[in-house]
Amino acid sequence: MPLIINGERIDDSHIEQEINRMRPQYQATFTDQTREQQEQQLHEWARENVIERVLLQQEAASKDPFPVPRDKVAAAFNKMIEDHGGEEKFYSHTGMTQNDMPKIRQEIELQLRVERLLENLCKDLPKPTDQQARIFYSENPNNFIIPEQVRAAHIIKHVDARTSAAAAKQAILKIKNELTSGKQFEALADRYSDCPGNGGDLGYFQRGRMVQAFDDVVFSMKNNEISDIFQTEFGFHIVKMYDKKPRTEISFDQVKDHIIDQLHEQNRNTKIESFLDELKARAEITESFVDHPAEQRNVKIEDTTQQGKQPEPVKKLSSILIKPAGPDCNMACHYCFYLEKADLFSESKVHRMSLDVLEEMVRQVCTDGDRYLSFGWQGGEPTLMGLSFFQKAVELQQRYGNGKTIGNGLQTNGILIDKDWAKFLKQYNFLVGLSLDGPEHVHNHYRFMRGGDGSWDKVVDRARLMLDSAVVVNALSVVNDYSVQFPGEIYEFHKALGLTYQQYIPCVETDSLNPTTAAPYSVSAEKYGEFLCTLFDLWLNDFQNNAPTTSIRYFDSIFHSYVGLTPPECTLLPECGNYVVVEHDGSVYSCDFFVEPQWKLGNIMEGNLIDFLSSERQQQFGQMKAALPDPCKICQWLKHCRGGCTKDRIRDPQNNNMNHFCQSYRMFFEHADQQLQHLADRWKQEQIQNFKREKVMKALQNRELRVGRNDPCPCGSGKKFKMCCGRG
Numbered sequence: 001m002p003l004i005i006n007g008e009r010i011d012d013s014h015i016e017q018e019i020n021r022m023r024p025q026y027q028a029t030f031t032d033q034t035r036e037q038q039e040q041q042l043h044e045w046a047r048e049n050v051i052e053r054v055l056l057q058q059e060a061a062s063k064d065p066f067p068v069p070r071d072k073v074a075a076a077f078n079k080m081i082e083d084h085g086g087e088e089k090f091y092s093h094t095g096m097t098q099n100d101m102p103k104i105r106q107e108i109e110l111q112l113r114v115e116r117l118l119e120n121l122c123k124d125l126p127k128p129t130d131q132q133a134r135i136f137y138s139e140n141p142n143n144f145i146i147p148e149q150v151r152a153a154h155i156i157k158h159v160d161a162r163t164s165a166a167a168a169k170q171a172i173l174k175i176k177n178e179l180t181s182g183k184q185f186e187a188l189a190d191r192y193s194d195c196p197g198n199g200g201d202l203g204y205f206q207r208g209r210m211v212q213a214f215d216d217v218v219f220s221m222k223n224n225e226i227s228d229i230f231q232t233e234f235g236f237h238i239v240k241m242y243d244k245k246p247r248t249e250i251s252f253d254q255v256k257d258h259i260i261d262q263l264h265e266q267n268r269n270t271k272i273e274s275f276l277d278e279l280k281a282r283a284e285i286t287e288s289f290v291d292h293p294a295e296q297r298n299v300k301i302e303d304t305t306q307q308g309k310q311p312e313p314v315k316k317l318s319s320i321l322i323k324p325a326g327p328d329c330n331m332a333c334h335y336c337f338y339l340e341k342a343d344l345f346s347e348s349k350v351h352r353m354s355l356d357v358l359e360e361m362v363r364q365v366c367t368d369g370d371r372y373l374s375f376g377w378q379g380g381e382p383t384l385m386g387l388s389f390f391q392k393a394v395e396l397q398q399r400y401g402n403g404k405t406i407g408n409g410l411q412t413n414g415i416l417i418d419k420d421w422a423k424f425l426k427q428y429n430f431l432v433g434l435s436l437d438g439p440e441h442v443h444n445h446y447r448f449m450r451g452g453d454g455s456w457d458k459v460v461d462r463a464r465l466m467l468d469s470a471v472v473v474n475a476l477s478v479v480n481d482y483s484v485q486f487p488g489e490i491y492e493f494h495k496a497l498g499l500t501y502q503q504y505i506p507c508v509e510t511d512s513l514n515p516t517t518a519a520p521y522s523v524s525a526e527k528y529g530e531f532l533c534t535l536f537d538l539w540l541n542d543f544q545n546n547a548p549t550t551s552i553r554y555f556d557s558i559f560h561s562y563v564g565l566t567p568p569e570c571t572l573l574p575e576c577g578n579y580v581v582v583e584h585d586g587s588v589y590s591c592d593f594f595v596e597p598q599w600k601l602g603n604i605m606e607g608n609l610i611d612f613l614s615s616e617r618q619q620q621f622g623q624m625k626a627a628l629p630d631p632c633k634i635c636q637w638l639k640h641c642r643g644g645c646t647k648d649r650i651r652d653p654q655n656n657n658m659n660h661f662c663q664s665y666r667m668f669f670e671h672a673d674q675q676l677q678h679l680a681d682r683w684k685q686e687q688i689q690n691f692k693r694e695k696v697m698k699a700l701q702n703r704e705l706r707v708g709r710n711d712p713c714p715c716g717s718g719k720k721f722k723m724c725c726g727r728g
Contacts, residue, residue: 003015003047003050003051003054003285003286004284004285004286005051005054005055005058005283005284005285006055006058006283006284006285007284008054008058010050010054014050015043015046015047015050018046018047018049018050019039019042019043019046022042022045022046022049023038023042026038026041026042026045033560033565033568034568035318035372035374035405035407036316036318036370036372036566037560037565037566037568039371039372040566041565051280051283051285052276052279052280055276055279055280055283056114056117056118056276056279057110057113057114059117059279060110060113060114060116060117061110061113063117064113064116064117067109068109068112068113068116072112073105073108073109073112076108076111076112077104077105077108080108118272121271121272121275122268122271122272125264125267125268125271127260127264128259128260128263128264128267130256130260132260132263133252133256133259133260133263134252134256136259136263137252137255137256137259144249144250144252144255145247145248145249145250146245146247146248146249146250147206147207147247148206148207148219148244148245148246148247149204149205149206149244149245150204150205150218150219150221150241150242150243150244150245151201151202151203151204151205151241151242151243151244152201152202152205152218152221152239152240152241152242153185153186153189153199153200153201153202153239153240153242154189154193154195154200154202154237154238154239154240155172155175155185155188155189155192155193155200155237155238155239156193156194156195156234156235156236156237157169157171157172157175157192157193157194157235157236158194158234158235158496159234159235159236159496160235160496160497161439161460161464161493161496161497162464163235168235168236169229169236171192171236172229172236172237172238173229175188175192175238176228176229176238179226179238185199185200185226185238185240186199186200186201187199194235200240201242204243204245207219211232211233211234213230213231213232213233214232214237214239217230217237217239218239218241221239221241222241223241223242223243223244224240224241224242225240225241226238226239226240226241227239227240227241316369316370317365317368317369317370317373317609317610317613318369318370318372318373318374318579319373319374319375319376319578319579320361320365320373320374320375320376320579320580320581320582320609321376321378321579321580321581321582321592322353322361322375322376322377322378322382322581322582323378323379323380323382323581323582323583323584323592323595324352324353324358324377324379324382324385324389324584325351325352325353325379325380325381325382325384325385325584326341326342326345326351326352326379326380326583326584326585327339327340327341327342327345327351327379327380328342328350328351328352328379328380328381328384329379329380329381329384329413330381330384330413330415330416330449330450331381331413331415331447331448331449331450331455332448332449332450332452333446333447333448334446334447334448334521335446335478335480335507335509335519335521335522337509337593338379338380338592338595339380341595344595344596344597345583345584345585351380351584351585352384352385352584353385353389353584353585353586355392356605357584357585357586357604357605358389358392358393358396359396360586360604360605361582361586361604361609362375362393362396362397362400363396363400364604364608364609364610365609366397366400366401366402366404366406367400367402368608368609368610369404369610370404371404371405372404372405372407373401373404373405373406373407374406374407374408374409375393375397375406375407375408375409376408376409376411377390377393377408377409377410377411378411378592379411379412381412381413381415381416382410382411382412383410383412383415383416383417383421384416387420387421387424390410390424391424393408394408394428407429407431408428408429408430408431409430409431409432409433410425410430410431410432410433411432411433411435411476412432412433412434412435413434413435413447413455413459414434414435414436414458414459414462414463414466415449415455415458415459415462417462417465417466418465419465419469422465422466422469422471423469425466425469425471426469426470426471429472430471430472431472431474432466432471432472432473432474433473433474433476433503434459434462434463434466434473434474434475434476434499435447435459435476435478436459436460436463436475436476436477436494436499437477437478437480437483437490438477438483438486438489438490438493438494439456439486439489439490439493440454440456440457442482442483442486442489442490443455443456443459444456445480445482445483446478446480446482446521447459460497463497463498463499464497467497467498467499472501473499473501474499474501474502474503474553475494475497475499475501475502475503476503476505477490477494477502477503477504477505478505478506478507479504479505479506479507479523479528479531480507480521480522480523481507481520481521481522481523481524481527482521483523484523484524484527484528484530484531485527487531487534487535487538488534488538491535491538491539491550492538495550500549500550500551501550501551501553502550502551502552502553503552503553503554504531504535504552504553504554506523506528506661506664507521507522507523508522508523508648508660508661509521509522518660522660525660525661525662525663525664526663526664526667528661528664529661529663529664529665529666529667529668530667532554532664532667532668532671532672533667533668533671533672535552536552536555536668536671536672536675539552539555540675546682553569554569556568557569557572558572558640558676559676559679559680559683560572561639561640562640562676562677562679562680563680563683563684570645571642571644571645572640572641572642573625573642574625574626574642575622575623575625575626576591576621576622576624576625576646577590577591577613577618577619577621577622577623577625578622579591579613580601580609580612580613580618581595582604582609583595585603586603586604586605587600587602587603588600588601588602588603588604588607588609588612589601590617590618590621591621591647593645593646593647594621594647599617599621601615601617601618602615624646625642625643625646628643629643629649629657629658631658631662632658632659632662635666637665637666637669640669641665641669643659644659644661644662644665645659648660648661
């Protein structure tokens with residue numbers, strides 16, 4: 001909706017342009033957010049940025065009656081031309097012509113007025129004194145110390161899922177023998193090390209950059225010394241020491257001027273922030289809901305007063321789950337809940353999505369969907385469709401996408417993945433969720449091939465193939481009554497294999513003989529609670545520089561609720577039903593856990609996905625989650641847990657439909673709450689404030705005039721600069 005700022009109308013396109021400018025930096029900073037969350041927060045911050053910019057422009061225009069000297073405008077214009085490589089390139093890059101010159105100069109003058117306003121605002125701001133700088137120096141001693149550093153090279157043989165400790169040790173012993181015989185360290189490092197290149201040189205590093213066992217050896221060595229073989233959690237190493245630099249304190253005199261400049265910049269930012277707060281406090285800022293108030297207001301009243309009924313909300317179609325091969329699978333996992341869905345499609349033993357259904361589904365999603373779309377391909381086993389099916393899917397997405405950003409996720413057991421598949425997945429940036437429960441004894445406990453053999457060897461081999469092909473792979477691990485005993489072993493196995501993105505899915509299914517109890521392979525609430533607590537500690541212990549080195553989806557999602565963002569997992573939302581599932585025959589269901597006749601919404605060959613998503617039936621489905629048992633309503637952890645997944649609390653009416661994992665979540669939050677709160681406080685301070693204030697203020701104070709073809713016009717119109725004329 002257009003903004004009205006002190007009577008000046010600012011079009012929606014201005015905010016949209018600001019979002020586009022901010023998006024690359026924002027996405028690089030907040031990588032854990034979903035696209036929907038990113039866009040929601042981006043819109044809020046871009047709106048604030050636009051308001052502040054327009055207020056500064058209005059203030060500069062009204063309080064500064066003196067024209068900007070022509071020579072300054074000319075100098076700024078000439079620099080802009082120079083930055084583009086000359087007039088010819090400038091006009092080519094921006095799409096402007098000589099006829100646009102008056103508008104360009106007017107735009108430059110407006111920007112220079114804003115800069116002059118800020119300079120005048122801060123001109124009497126005193127520079128910090130030497131004493132203030134010295135106080136800062138003494139209160140922040142760690143900022144002015146260069147720790148002890150060493151320069152070393154290493155040869156390593158990894159111990160991981162591919163190589164046993166015995167094999168790695170035997171390999172490094174052979175290398176050590178060659179060193180003893182006089183071979184050059186650097187040549188052996190490039191030839192034999194599992195981290196080849198540059199002669200194994202690690203450059204200069206300080207304590208804490210490497211693991212403790214590595215530091216203990218390296219920092220005790222002398223220059224030009226070659227170590228004995230030693231072991232760390234990554235494998236076996238041999239190290240050569242090149243140089244040591246002792247711990248050094250930087251004197252106050254060396255950094256005094258830098259500290260004074262830094263403190264002055266901070267004071268300047270504070271002054272400008274206070275000034276902006278004053279401008280916003282006295283400004284009249286409203287939103288224009290319609291372009292033609294009189295005409296549209298009548299329509300609005302008529303629409304919303306019919307029989308006193310408000311219109312049904314329309315949900316955004318941004319993500320969809322597809323079962324292209326239905327419940328068909330080339331494995332027979334003991335705990336699989338989806339194989340039984342074959343009874344719903346008994347007209348055929350083999351279930352495959354036709355190209356007609358595929359095209360209609362992609363067309364509807366791309367036509368009616370949001371700007372950012374996510375296709376999730378699941379099963380059964382979706383790769384049974386063959387690579388050509390997914391190549392066709394991507395072709396259709398490109399045909400109907402109309403400039404929208406489309407992402408694809410593939411959940412697979414990996415058995416059919418080969419080099420052609422890996423090349424395709426990498427080329428089109430598929431995010432792969434690989435069903436891998438952990439080391440061999442864990443994975444093969446329930447995950448069988450159809451002939452009864454274990455599947456671990458095949459799955460691990462495919463994992464390596466995809467990782468070596470630079471495919472983004474997440475480990476999807478089911479936590480059952482057996483695997484729950486081995487949280488540390490599973491976590492470390494995934495890391496060693498290279499799967500640092502991990503998702504753990506607790507298994508609970510209904511016992512076929514007693515529908516009010518859980519199946520024997522289900523994980524108990526107490527055991528799963530212990531599993532989560534142990535996993536959380538492992539995850540936390542792997543932090544480096546106050547940031548996680550592994551991603552555990554549940555912890556990442558929970559963290560959103562601690563910092564006031566919408567969690568990406570539907571199980572953590574107050575209501576669900578924000579996506580739909582499309583089966584192989586085009587049937588649409590409320591959720592992949594509720595592919596049941598009761599929750600069938602229709603068929604895409606007979607109706608529209610956007611209508612199914614916003615239908616009364618889907619609304620009812622989503623509201624089931626909000627119908628919480630009474631104990632949940634007074635639970636201190638409700639704001640983080642939200643009652644868990646609906647499927648886990650409808651099987652036991654005798655227990656008030658409490659979630660099967662209620663005890664698990666209580667155990668976890670009691671264990672992790674303090675640490676999560678601490679992480680959230682630090683995140684808010686370091687990420688949000690740094691981005692929201694410092695980056696915005698630096699942009700406002702930027703002395704470089706950025707006038708390019710796709711830059712937002714600083715005047716406040718929201719159009720591209722080449723389309724704008726002055727104040728808009």
